[in-house]
Amino acid sequence: MSVTTRRRKFAVVALAAVTALGGLAACSKKDEEAKPGEIKLVVDHFGEFGYDELVKQYESTHPGIKVEIRKTAQLNDYRPLLVRYLATQKGAGDVVALEEGIITEFKANPANWIDLKPYVGDKRNDYLPWKYDIGVLADGRLMALPTDVGGLATCYRSDLFKAAGMPFEREKVSASWKTWADFIKVGQEYKTKSGGKALLDTVTTAFSAAMSQAGGDGFYDKDFNVVADKSATVKSAWDTAISLANAGITAKIRTWSPEWTAGFQQGTFAATLCPSWMLGIVEQNSGAANKGKWDVADVPGGGGNWGGSFLAVPTQSKHPKEAAELAAFLTNADSQVAAFKAKGPLPSNLKALDNSDFKAYKNAYFSDAPVGAIFGSGAKTLKPLVLGPKHQAVKERAFEPQLQAFEGGQVSAAKAWEDAIKDAKTQGAF
Template sequence: MGVTPRRRTFAVAAIAAITAIGGLSACTKKNDEPSTPGEIKLVVDHFGEFGYDDLVKQYEASHPGIKIELRKTAQLGDYRPKLVRYLATNKGAGDVVALEEGIITEFKANAANWVDLSQYVGDKSADYLPWKYEIGKTADGKLLGLPTDVGGLAMCYRKDLLEAAGFASDRDAVSALWPTWDKFIEVGQQYRTKTGKGLLDTVTTAFSASLSQVGGDLFYDKDFNVVADTSPAVKQSWDLAVKLADAKVTAKTNTWSAEWQAGFQQGTFAATLCPSWMLGIIEQNSGAANKGKWDVAAVPGGGGNWGGSWLSVPTQSKHPKEAAELAAFLTNADSQVAAFKAKGPLPSNLKALDNADFQAYQNPYFNNAPVGKIFGEGAKTLKPVTIGPKHSSVKERAFEPALQAYEAGRLSAQAAWDQAVKDAKVQGAF
């Protein structure tokens, strides 16, 4: 995640879809007003699972004049185009919207689209991980977003499937099986020999995890030039993904596909890279029948920071003050602990990370794994990486399709790399 100020002016034409109409002072009615006179309706837009279902009910109970609607989009890839359209037409956006690390820089390019939250909630810099808070500010110092979570990394695995294949299933023993990626590959090859199945879901989850582990400049440098073809982090992560595919240790299930979602229930694979926010997604996909079968172990190669978001208020909101106050509530220490318990997003609020309930929390779905301890221990040591304006597009529309094509045998390694590099230049243009 880049924390340095932007040092170049971006071409307006390249972001016309976001800025052509977005940021206008006129507000267009976007949501039906509540039928109760005097009641204010606030819409919260987010993707995946943020753990807000019970929190918004709690907020409504303590704020009788407020009614809240959660609008969830399952995948970030589907969420971003909606937000682009809302900002371009100056209508339709939620009063509070989530901005993920892979898209926040892109949307910060036009600060006029966003409310300066500090005018309603004050200076919150002492409450959060410093680098995380800074990313939520615009180049001229306005507070565009309040931090939600960070993406502490682990490996989630099916203990019952490992046991059936003759492996130890205790989380400490499993962590000891794969201290390095080479050891993970050895285990994966043994698992395939014994079961005929892939240990890992797909090479793309390993690619993303490795990027976060290596760190530094990823697809962009600090001036936001696309450097995917020369980035050591990208090349090292690419080589790891190719090595995993060559070793046949994956199930070749494309992330977010119907096959991938069903694979959690069907035992198609026994492990997936698991940033803390993935806990809720795994539970949702795996269903009640698999409660207690999943557990959490260390990731090969140690640590990593994959993902994380902020809550922002578009200027088109008819209720910016109330929306900012709701965003502050959803990101305060108590709410971040509650959201973590509900769906797994790892707090970025410093008091939340020090909270005794957070540190002691065990997730019953994941065999009572001490996820507060597992994810929390390294949270304060996480380091930002350079996340450029179209990071998500480069990763999801250039590198992941190319890796999937290689994993499926449709392209050679060189052809896949050439395709990824070529597509990265197109997807990364800003």
């Protein structure tokens, strides 16, 4: 079956898959109705994009526009809602976020999206080239504008390191784990000196981080064939995660679970692998009481690109011109710098990456870590990973459950790998 045929088949199946979901599990900036003569635009996104103050700024300079932000906490909850909205052709925001792991899936049905070019012009020279290209459809139409990329670091509790009698300054911490093997040694030392506490939250964050460091083929090749069983990137990341689990330095907590959220406040673990967009989530989960206790160090094994998103405008929007202009505003250089300062998403806009305020920015919550310099230094050399149409499903429904099963002592490493590969073929089919 050709790639084109498979894409068409997948689009039909995906858009019919979700038929009865509840309302948007979200919080909004505001949900008042627009006044007569005003245009109301809804922005749908997941997690933290740093847009709350930006939309207020936009409203102040566009008096005829009212903007509502609908936030869904997790991508896993957000995606099926968007599938439903597109399938029924009603309910979607005027501007919707598409994470890198799901955008290829939604590109399979170009009819759902307006071409942004007639409204905002050609923006190719404004962004990292490979990032911009992901948002372009096969026919050349601009489906989505880039927001952020997932530059990688390690968020760690400097106070817990200090209490354990270990080096806690970010330069010394970065120097202590140049490689994943070094990271394991630090984890074992921390476990001994802290009375048995875990260094890392879970092996799945390490798996995602290690996957992002290599680039190239991952679960899919460039023709969107599932090649997880043949991918050196996947196998290397898997072996790294297994080594961490075998070393006993993880808290064995499922990411995004209530236990994981509570663990940030309670010191259940002292570190998590931290793409730039995770800064806002760490701060939100940890709370004001832990300000100044977190810091940011280098990631073992070198930088990587984990995640990042785009903004698109569904054809069902009643205000495509105004929605496209809002998307362009939220992704321009100044807005990307402001969003980074607010919640941490690393700019993909080239002018933003060169912005002096961005480069000099220090995050007060994370002990005044120079996050602009930490995340920005390698942003222009990030290696993109091939992201097939069901990348997210393969990661979260095939590999992560098996890694968690091994981490919890339920299966052997060999059995976990065998089942992950088998499940990848099922989850990745389209």
